[in-house]
Amino acid sequence: MYSIMPNPDIPKSLESLLNSSLLWRGGEHQLAASSTQNSHLPGLCSGYPALDACLPWGGWPASALVEIITPLWGAGELQLVLPLLRNLSQQGKWILWISPPCLPYAPALTQAGIAAGQIIVVSPNRATPVQALWSMEKALQNEACALVLAWPDKLSGKHIRRLQLAASTGRTLGILFHHHHVRHSSAVLQLRVDSDEEGLQVTVLKARGSYRRDSIRLARSTP
Amino acid sequence: MSGRLYQLPLLPRTLHVVRPVVPKSPTGKRQTDGRRTPLWYAVCLPQLMTTDALACTARQAAIAELLGSLSANVSIEPPDSFVFEVRSTLNYFGGIQRIRNRLQEQLLPLLQSWGLPGDIQQAASPTPAASLLLAQAGCNVLIHRPENLRSALGRLPVQLLPQPARKSRQLHNSGLRRLRDLWRLPQHGLRQRFGADFVGQLDRCLGKVASPIKPYQSPPLFRSSLEFEYAVENTQLLLHGAEELLARLCGFLRRRELAATYVSLTLEHEHRQGTALDIELRQPTRAEEHLRLLVQTHLDTLVLPAPVLGIQIEVRHFEPFQASVHSLSGIDQAHLPSRHLITPLLERLQARLGNAAVCSLLCRNEHRPEQAGQGLVYGSTVGAASSITAAATTNRRPCWLLPEPLALRQEQGRLYYRSSLRLLSGPERIETGWWSGQEIRRDYYVAGNRQGMQLWIFHERCEEHGRERNWFLHGIFD
Numbered sequence: 269m270y271s272i273m274p275n276p277d278i279p280k281s282l283e284s285l286l287n288s289s290l291l292w293r294g295g296e297h298q299l300a301a302s303s304t305q306n307s308h309l310p311g312l313c314s315g316y317p318a319l320d321a322c323l324p325w326g327g328w329p330a331s332a333l334v335e336i337i338t339p340l341w342g343a344g345e346l347q348l349v350l351p352l353l354r355n356l357s358q359q360g361k362w363i364l365w366i367s368p369p370c371l372p373y374a375p376a377l378t379q380a381g382i383a384a385g386q387i388i389v390v391s392p393n394r395a396t397p398v399q400a401l402w403s404m405e406k407a408l409q410n411e412a413c414a415l416v417l418a419w420p421d422k423l424s425g426k427h428i429r430r431l432q433l434a435a436s437t438g439r440t441l442g443i444l445f446h447h448h449h450v451r452h453s454s455a456v457l458q459l460r461v462d463s464d465e466e467g468l469q470v471t472v473l474k475a476r477g478s479y480r481r482d483s484i485r486l487a488r489s490t491p
Numbered sequence: 492m493s494g495r496l497y498q499l500p501l502l503p504r505t506l507h508v509v510r511p512v513v514p515k516s517p518t519g520k521r522q523t524d525g526r527r528t529p530l531w532y533a534v535c536l537p538q539l540m541t542t543d544a545l546a547c548t549a550r551q552a553a554i555a556e557l558l559g560s561l562s563a564n565v566s567i568e569p570p571d572s573f574v575f576e577v578r579s580t581l582n583y584f585g586g587i588q589r590i591r592n593r594l595q596e597q598l599l600p601l602l603q604s605w606g607l608p609g610d611i612q613q614a615a616s617p618t619p620a621a622s623l624l625l626a627q628a629g630c631n632v633l634i635h636r637p638e639n640l641r642s643a644l645g646r647l648p649v650q651l652l653p654q655p656a657r658k659s660r661q662l663h664n665s666g667l668r669r670l671r672d673l674w675r676l677p678q679h680g681l682r683q684r685f686g687a688d689f690v691g692q693l694d695r696c697l698g699k700v701a702s703p704i705k706p707y708q709s710p711p712l713f714r715s716s717l718e719f720e721y722a723v724e725n726t727q728l729l730l731h732g733a734e735e736l737l738a739r740l741c742g743f744l745r746r747r748e749l750a751a752t753y754v755s756l757t758l759e760h761e762h763r764q765g766t767a768l769d770i771e772l773r774q775p776t777r778a779e780e781h782l783r784l785l786v787q788t789h790l791d792t793l794v795l796p797a798p799v800l801g802i803q804i805e806v807r808h809f810e811p812f813q814a815s816v817h818s819l820s821g822i823d824q825a826h827l828p829s830r831h832l833i834t835p836l837l838e839r840l841q842a843r844l845g846n847a848a849v850c851s852l853l854c855r856n857e858h859r860p861e862q863a864g865q866g867l868v869y870g871s872t873v874g875a876a877s878s879i880t881a882a883a884t885t886n887r888r889p890c891w892l893l894p895e896p897l898a899l900r901q902e903q904g905r906l907y908y909r910s911s912l913r914l915l916s917g918p919e920r921i922e923t924g925w926w927s928g929q930e931i932r933r934d935y936y937v938a939g940n941r942q943g944m945q946l947w948i949f950h951e952r953c954e955e956h957g958r959e960r961n962w963f964l965h966g967i968f969d
Contacts, residue, residue, distance in 0.1 A: 340909075342967035343943045346890050350969065362833045369891065373966065374854035374864035376888040384852045388837060389866060392844045403840055412832035463943025465913075488945065489969075 312441065315351020322482035323457070324475055328352060331439040332456035333408075333432040337449055337473070341369045341419075343463040344488055345445060348470070349417065350380050357383040361414035364407045365389045367400045368419050397422040401431075408434035408442050416442045425452040432456065449473070463488070528637060530578040532562075532590070533622035535612040535629075538602070539571045550605065555707040557597050561590060566619070566704040572626060574619045574704060587615065587633060616640060618698040624651055637698045644696060645671035652692055658685065711747060713806040715739050722761070722798030726790040729758065729799060733786045736804040741779045744812065750775035753808040754782065756789075760797040768793070770842070773870045774834040775810040781835050788842040837869055846870065858884065858923045859931055860892060860965065886919050887937070889947040889966030896963035899948060906948070906962055910941035922952070937968070945969070 311325030320327045328334065338345045356363060363386055365372060371391075374384040390407070392399035400420055407416045408431060416435075420427070423446055432454050435442045444455070458473040471483040536554070541547050551567050558565045561584070562575035577590055584590045591613070599609045614625035616634040621644055625632055628647050634640060647670050649662050662685070667673055673681065673693060682690045695702035717732050733756065744750060752775045756768040768789045776782065841849050850866035857863040899906050906912040917936030924930050932952035939945050947966035 340942060342891060344969055346969035370894060371866050373888060373890055373892040374852040376890045378854050379888060384854050387852050389850045390840055391848050399844055406839060407836065410836045412836060465939055465941060465943060
């Protein structure tokens, strides 16, 4: 363990030790929530304080892969990412939507405060799922792209591992929407979203760096 | 010797004789300033004018190329004239007569091949502007000495000078019909009444002021090829060959400060037509790595019909290279539009998935839901300028709009989609588009079901007899 420590000449203060990525701390999520300068794993504000509080990064993890598992499309799962889309698009960052269930409707996005000009929709042929996976990998590897939302048809643990690797090389946040729980997933965060008439039930299935399995309730935006 | 004015031995037309002006020095010898007077030859072809701007440009370029064999300094003067310098080539060709003959020999077949009449209006004089005016007036004269320009130009109507209509009316109203009338007026007064530009124009004709021309340069073309020592069937090996060609191309682009916008690669086979790989670039580039990735993406999906003997690369479309400018502090960089950063990725995606697979979103100020938001194929120029406008309405719209409205069924008298529906808000009446043949008359509602989906549904309003008004699902909120 000590042999792989970085340059020993650097004076080791407690602060530098705490910020070292080699150190894993169980109570990290509480630190993240209390201090804003959690520099080694900065989070992106999700726009929902309750959700931010139960994620160890104080928001969405940056440069990582997130899985959102829903029983069906269109049951409110997009509501979770709308504030994130708004923040990133207004900063002039590029957002790719890969093989969405259908074309996103620009007037609605504009109403939600999202700069629709920053959104690019990639719809590969659904007959060849490989193309969608290839597009996702290339988009995640690209640093110019800040966020990739993807709706893959077919997904295995191996695919997720590759995409997670691509996301960390490209320093891009990737959010995968799918229906089934993939065993041995190496995604940094797994959320399950169930909805009913009253609102959304968001359950944290897995969050790297935290043992907590929180479940929160978010109200639906009403018409 | 006197100042000579010939009729150019051109087309048999009237001969204009201008009394020679003989400038004499006190010693009685002709004054020379030690420099050779330039001689500019102008050709005017009014028959070139067509309504098709593209064809016109192509014809102009063809003629300019042809004139390039007579002079090193050729300029296209839109819309229908050309001017080129002949003093430097006069000795080589053996006089103006020979130049004129050669011109005629080469130009006539070209005009015939386009089905145009073979009339050529031409003139030569010491200044390009005067030659052009004389040619456009159809004078067919040759003037060797600048002193004679005044009298030769004097008979031309002032309307020939390129100028706005308001100014020509002003000239006409002042009783100035020919250039001769202008020569008689004091410079100062002319400048006050018609502006410095107008006087400058006259001075350029008379050679008092230098008149620079923009020399025609033929468009660049890059073509290079590579032959393999043996027939190649492996795309990996092909990529190595292509890399070498791309390195040559990028060298060419760097030397000329250009960037390519369209690259065509041809894979040559034995006894059959070559396979073409066309790479269209959304943003002009000379980055070798980016081009290599694009070629690789193309080769990955390519099925070779036969072994490849050689590769050829050809580039005809270029743009001036523009380096990206970064601010010194690095602060502003984050706020710059990062379009040039994302373009390479999108080009790669298009190369593999097809152009239509990559879209940007279009938001129109329109009340018809189908027209208000659409996808726009990335890189297409149609409507790209105003692709995002404010939405026409503040009423809530769904994030997903179905490509086609889906008919809803009813169960036990209640609307049903996955479970029975409950209306949450509405109606919002949209009744528009009668002028376009795509009239819609609908009442929109927001409905929720037991699974927590919020749906955008509508009820038709067309009361055609014998037909029931149906309910449709048109969008899903989020």
